[in-house]
Amino acid sequence: MKIRSGVSPIVATVILILIATAAGVLLWVWVSGYVSRNPTAQSALDERIKVEAVRVEVETNSSKVTVYVRNVGSVTVNISSGYVLDVNGNLIMGGPVNSTLVKPGEVGSVVISSEQELIKGNLYIVKIVTQRGTESLYSFVVPP
Missing domain, CATH: 2.60.40.10 (Immunoglobulins)
Structure with missing residues (x-):
């Protein structure tokens, strides 16, 4: 009998989904910091x-x-x-x-x-x- 070693396809899929979700959240936080400026702070600078x-x-x-x-x-x-x-x-x-x-x-x-x-x-x-x-x-x- 042959023993297969490695990660099952289900576990690999779950790990990839978690990595993609985390990357999406980090990208959203980074972009929202540049896009949404505080108008009061900007007015104070102007x-x-x-x-x-x-x-x-x-x-x-x-x-x-x-x-x-x-x-x-x-x-x-x-x-x-x-x-x-x-x-x-x-x-x-x-x-x-x-x-x-x-x-x-x-x-x-x-x-x-x-x-x-x-x-x-x-x-x-x-x-x-x-x-x-x-x-x-x-x-x-x-x-x-």
Whole structure:
């Protein structure tokens, strides 16, 4: 009697099906990572702003800083916060501002006001932040 050695055809077929299924799953995971991009993350990359100018109004016991922001990116930005810092990075005034939408290529304005008086002749830094976290800094001197 002859003894046959080797793998039976049924076991070989099951192994080939498992290998093909695993390869298909790996291919699907790899392709889906490239095809489906997170639109929010992509928008954050396309978002760019630039502070064009600053207008400062200082009165007794109050200050108002109007910041003009240009959208140089390719998506509409939502300006959510504005801060005025001293040269050491300490917060002087600011925080959340009225939401300002700025379309690509346009200029929007943000008003930061406080009951604190900015010192004339001092150097300050204004920081504008969008809802997605994009920032722009601009330094200015309060006119005498």
